[in-house]
């Protein structure tokens with residue numbers, strides 16, 4: 286849950302990158318770390334296991350400066366996508382304020398996207414949160430692979446699969462090239478701050 | 490499409506999946522390519538091509554195995570552990586428990602030990618030390634620890650009983666026959682066990698009655714805080730009774746609460762699960778002496794989860 290310090294007029298919120306294994310969550314964070322030097326306020330920490338897979342989480346702290354007189358600090362996390370790390374995924378999700386669901390555009394990963402989104406819904410539910418109410422953005426990642434003749438799903442199909450009921454903003458992206466990474470994060474921050482604003486009413 | 494082109498495209502797909510760590514998908518494509526190659530007669534180097542593919546499949550299988558058997562919770566560097574402490578816990582007890590949740594049991598014990606000196610954290614720290622020792626697999630160590638506490642004066646009789654019941658139930662669950670000495674005057678009845686929630690990483694235990702609750706979030710349905718959820722740490726727990734110590738500074742938060750009030754919307758946070766429930770305020774008092782003088786003690790009876 287966001288920490289709101291009224292006296293210091295400071296908000297610290299938590300954004301989590303969720304999605305199936307190997308969909309590109311860590312790559313998103315790496316790109317942000319490289320490209321937003323001014324906003325990044327500390328080292329990126331990754332706790333990995335065999336084959337660069339995330340074991341516990343990646344962590345990246347950012348500062349957005351003042352918004353309506355309030356200092357906004359953001360903590361970005363990724364969860365481990367591998368099925369077997371479900372308890373860690375849940376731990377990392379605790380107190381989340383906004384979520385970026387990174388979907389894999391590879392046709393062969395279609396099912397995995399859906400399973401992971403369901404897993405997100407179940408985990409949010411255990412924290413008493415609804416996937417329909419939490420600030421959520423979907424990123425259709427790995428769009429660059431279309432140029433290499435690898436079978437990808439169309440963005441429309443992915444939205445049908447994942448976003449038919451949710452109807453949240455979704456963006457195509459290529460985390461490895463950096464396309465779509467910034468807009469996705471920005472959209473998520475906007476949704477998150479909007480929802481925190483409703484909760485805390487700091488900007489009167 | 491020309492079959493050669495099809496084979497080529499299957500192979501490049503397989504290669505991409507391999508490079509992204511999608512081993513199963515890569516293997517599928519290699520198998521498909523190799524089936525196709527078998528069917529074609531006029532292909533140069535057919536045998537060596539098939540051999541090369543089967544070598545790729547084998548190497549993928551090895552990699553898959555490595556990922557599968559990758560450690561669930563390896564010992565992290567001190568820096569990694571510090572990060573977990575600071576990111577996943579607000580007070581010292583939560584910080585230490587966070588380490589245990591991420592499987593950093595040795596360090597968790599190091600952090601829990603000084604908390605035994607703290608009146609507020611002592612019982613929880615003691616129980617969690619036992620849990621960590623059990624999780625590391627040193628049953629004897631856990632039992633020795635309990636016995637040392639049993640003969641020292643650190644814990645009250647009630648607290649010791651609570652630790653003993655927890656430890657005994659865990660030993661029973663593990664099928665280890667090791668009856669712990671029960672002080673005279675106390676019954677050996679195990680039915681009242683309420684604290685057998687575990688915190689071992691990735692191996693949560695079946696829950697018996699109410700789990701250990703670390704903190705709760707109360708959503709106020711009336712009064713000045715209406716609609717807000719406020720989180721409180723649970724300082725003591727005995728079965729379904731939770732005690733919260735609330736600083737006099739936060740008096741405003743609980744001004745509207747009085748004995749007998751029903752709290753219809755509570756989020757319970759335990760080390761292994763989160764759930765919603767309801768509770769009744771059993772007792773609200775202001776502490777009138779000691780280091781916590783002026784603070785409030787709120788006892789809640791959990792009525793449903």
Ligand SMILES: Nc1nc2c(ncn2[C@@H]2O[C@H](COP(=O)(O)OP(=O)(O)OP(=O)(O)O)[C@@H](O)[C@H]2O)c(=O)[nH]1
Pocket residue numbers: 304305306307308309310311312313337338339340363364365366367426427428429430458459460461462508509510
């Ligand atoms: N072509 C391409 N490859 C990508 C893209 N994003 C990620 N990858 C690759 O996909 C693989 C997995 O990326 P990660 O960022 O480690 O995936 P993750 O979601 O963090 O995976 P887990 O930690 O296992 O859950 C790596 O080989 C990346 O280089 C992308 O946009 N395009």
Ligand SMILES: [Mg+2]
Pocket residue numbers: 310311312337338339363364365366
């Ligand atoms: Mg990762």
